[in-house]
Amino acid sequence: MRISVQEEAFDLGAVATEFASGHKDMGAIVTFTGIVRDLPDDPLQAMEIEHYPGMTEAALRGMAEQAVERFSLGDALVIHRYGRLVPGEMIMMVATAARHRKDAFEAAEFLMDYLKSRAPFWKREITATGSEWVESKDEDEDALTRW
Amino acid sequence: MEVLYFAWVRERIGVPREHVITQAATVADLVAELRAREDRYDLAFSDLSSLRVAVDQELADFDAPLAGVREVAFFPPMTGG
Numbered sequence: 485m486r487i488s489v490q491e492e493a494f495d496l497g498a499v500a501t502e503f504a505s506g507h508k509d510m511g512a513i514v515t516f517t518g519i520v521r522d523l524p525d526d527p528l529q530a531m532e533i534e535h536y537p538g539m540t541e542a543a544l545r546g547m548a549e550q551a552v553e554r555f556s557l558g559d560a561l562v563i564h565r566y567g568r569l570v571p572g573e574m575i576m577m578v579a580t581a582a583r584h585r586k587d588a589f590e591a592a593e594f595l596m597d598y599l600k601s602r603a604p605f606w607k608r609e610i611t612a613t614g615s616e617w618v619e620s621k622d623e624d625e626d627a628l629t630r631w
Numbered sequence: 632m633e634v635l636y637f638a639w640v641r642e643r644i645g646v647p648r649e650h651v652i653t654q655a656a657t658v659a660d661l662v663a664e665l666r667a668r669e670d671r672y673d674l675a676f677s678d679l680s681s682l683r684v685a686v687d688q689e690l691a692d693f694d695a696p697l698a699g700v701r702e703v704a705f706f707p708p709m710t711g712g
Contacts, residue, residue, distance in 0.1 A: 518712055534638055536704060539688035564711065576712060596712055604685070604704075605711035606638035617639050620708035 485552065485560050487544045489535060491567040496574060503561050503579045510558040510581040512588040516596055522571040526611040533566040533575070536604035540564070547598045555591035557582050562595065564605065594631055600624040632697070634661075636675075637706035640682065643675040658684050658703060659693045676705075683708055 486503075488494075496517055504513045520531050548560040561579040569575060578595045582588040607618040635648045655661035662679070665672040676682065679693060685704040686695050697703070 536635070536637060536685070536688070536706070539685055539704070542688060600712040601709055602690070603711035604637070604706065604709050606707065607710045608638075617707065618710045620710050625708075 485545070485548050486562075487541055487548060488563045489537075489540050489544065490563065490565055493565070494563050494574065494577065496577060499561070499563065499577065500579060503559065503581065507558050507581045510583060512582050512585040513579065514582075514585070514588040514592045515577060515579040516592050517577040518575045520569045520571050520573050520575055523609065523611065526613055528571050528609055528611055530610045531569050531571075531575075532608045532610065532615075533569065534606045534608070535564075535566045539604050543603050544599075547595055547602065550598075551580065551591045551595050554594065555580070555582060555587040557587065557591055560591065560595070562599070564599070564603065566605065597624075597627040597631065601628065632700055633702045634665075635702065635704040637704065639707055640675050640705050644671055653697075655697055657693070657697060658686065658691065658695050661697060661703060662693065681707060 500515050522528050544562045548562055551560050557580055559581040564576040578592050580588045580591040601624045608615055634651045636644050641647050653661055655664055662676050666676050683706055684691050686700055687702050
C-alpha cells in the first residue's frame with residue numbers, strides 16, 4: 485500500500501506502471517486521476533490546496549485499508565497533492581489492484597467518495613476577480629451512503 | 632492543548648494554531664470559551680453546522696469529551712479529491 489501527500493507533481497505513467505507490476509495474482513488494475521478544472525465563466529488562475537499534516541496521512545491510510553479489506557484488494561495507492569496548482573495539473577490519483585475488474589472499479593470509487601469529504605483537504609480557487617474557498621457539496625456527502 | 636484552525640476558520644481567527652489552557656469538558660464547552668474571548672472567535676464559530684472538528688486527528692462530534700486530549704482542530708467541511 486502506498487500513501488503519499490506531496491507538493492510536487494507525480495508521473496502518472498510511471499506510478500501506474502510500477503503499481504501494475506509485481507501483482508501476478510491480480511487481474512485488474514484501475515487508476516483514477518483528478519485534474520484541476522478551469523472555470524467556465526471566470527478563468528481559474530490557480531487552485532490552492534491546504535491540508536492537515538498528520539491527520540491527512542492517517543485518514544488516507546485508513547480509507548485505503550478499508551478498501552483493501554472490503555474489496556479484497558491485492559494493493560491500493562493514493563497520492564494527493566497540496567499547495568498551488570494551475571488548471572490542467574494532476575491533483576491526485578488512486579490505484580487499486582484486484583483479482584477481477586468489478587472489485588477494482590468499486591474500490592476506486594469507494595476511495596474517491598471518501599477522499600472527497602473525509603480527507604482533510606480544503607481547496608481555494610483563485611481567479612482575476614478574487615479567491616474563494618470551494619464549498620463542499622451535499623451530493624459528495626450523500627455519495628457515502630451507498631457504502 | 633493545541634487548537635488548530637484550517638481554511639476560512641484559520642483566516643477568520645487569524646492564526647493557524649494556538650496553545651489553549653482550558654478545563655472544558657467537551658468540544659462544545661471549548662467552543663463556548665473561545666467564542667467568549669473575542670469577536671473574531673465568535674464570528675468563526677457562529678454557525679457550527681458549517682464546521683467540522685477533529686479530536687487528536689480523528690473526526691469527532693461537538694459533544695466529544697476532551698479529557699486527555701492533546702489536539703483539537705476546527706475546519707469547514709473537507710473538499711478533497
